[in-house]
Amino acid sequence: MERLKEKVAVITGAGSGIGRAAAGLMSREGARVVVADHHAQSAEETARLIEAAGGRALPVTVDVTDEDSVAAMVAAAIAEFGGLHVLCNHVGGTNPRKDLDLLRMDMDEFDRAVTLNMRSTLLGSRHAVPHMIRAGGGSIINTASVAALVGDVLQTSYGAVKAAVVSMTKSIAVQYGPQGIRCNAVAPGAVMTPALEDNLPEDVISALKKGNALPYLGSPEDIGHTMVFLASDESRYLTGQLLVVDGGMTAQSSAAPGRRAMLPA
Template structure:
């Protein structure tokens, strides 16, 4: 079933990890996909692989911190597909060596993280929304994080930025819903991407897994499937919401893992 037949999708940060999985899944569901990433060759490679599967995709390089580059990305999508129905603001992140607790936080990193995660979402959405209105409506899918829902001992900037993305999602939904535009967010928990696997010791990864109600870590595809749902007409009555996909991390008490250990589970 082509759940996204007729959808014209732009995804940022789409050359690797979750963004790549979302691009592949959306294309497989019938969408035309513009794969955008800072690394142009990787974006083009992902798009090429999608085309080889028989779907439609274009790869472009874009620095989402550069408003002119984002405008060019949107223009390219309109030129290639004849419009935009769906925008996935996926790009984001922070430098964990600089994004520490409040007292040790590098303030330049704070500014960079806010620009990368929040301002880029504002800029891309502002540029895409007029095309969606012209098309009679559309859907924006923002990538937030469980870090935007809970406090943590580190990554103060990242968590604050993702909290801002969650609130921005509600504002966009409120302000443009009457023009047929839905806006939702997906909040991933611990996802076993190459970045997580390659940069964290095995015992740390095991500790993260123990924090989940489900005894597993998520995959990029787990988040990609959620993004497909939010981009599809199946979620047509859903707007301003944050879909948490975290293996039950935010559902369980901090005491749960210890109690399971006491019971021999």
């Protein structure tokens, strides 16, 4: 299939997990992909996987919190592939051991969360938009989180900054829609990435599974397929929206798992 034929896509955080899955899937659909990551070796590995499958990829090392580095990433895409049509602002995260409740959270971690999630989204979009205008339009895809939609006992900073990413998404969509630029966000639920498996104990992962309407957690490819849809012309009338891809986590009542056991056999 060639749903992204002739398109150039820049994906940050493409060295692993959801970013790597999205890069591979977009390449499979015909896109030329800039694989951007803070870890050069990870970016190069993703690019090798794409090229081994017959695609075209350029690995780029980037610090998404530094404007000069982001500008260089976008410039590399233009120099290598001649344009820019898709940007996935995927880098983000928090340290769950420091991003605690209101009274115990580490304020340095709060500042880091703002920079890593909000500033990176702003900088990537800021440098991509002029090139997308020259190309006649484009699609910006921001990674938010279900943490933006619900309260939690931990990750106070993370939920707040991801909500800000959703707000920024809507503003970009409104500001540059007249130039043919769409901007949407994806809110993943619990996805079995290396980061999730490394940071959460098994009992928490088991609880997350019970909290889903579906009987399993998502895979990186589940989110990657959603990003491909948003990058493609199939979503040409969709902008300023948040797509929640969470296995029904936020749709399900907290009482549902227990009540399910009450159903007749």
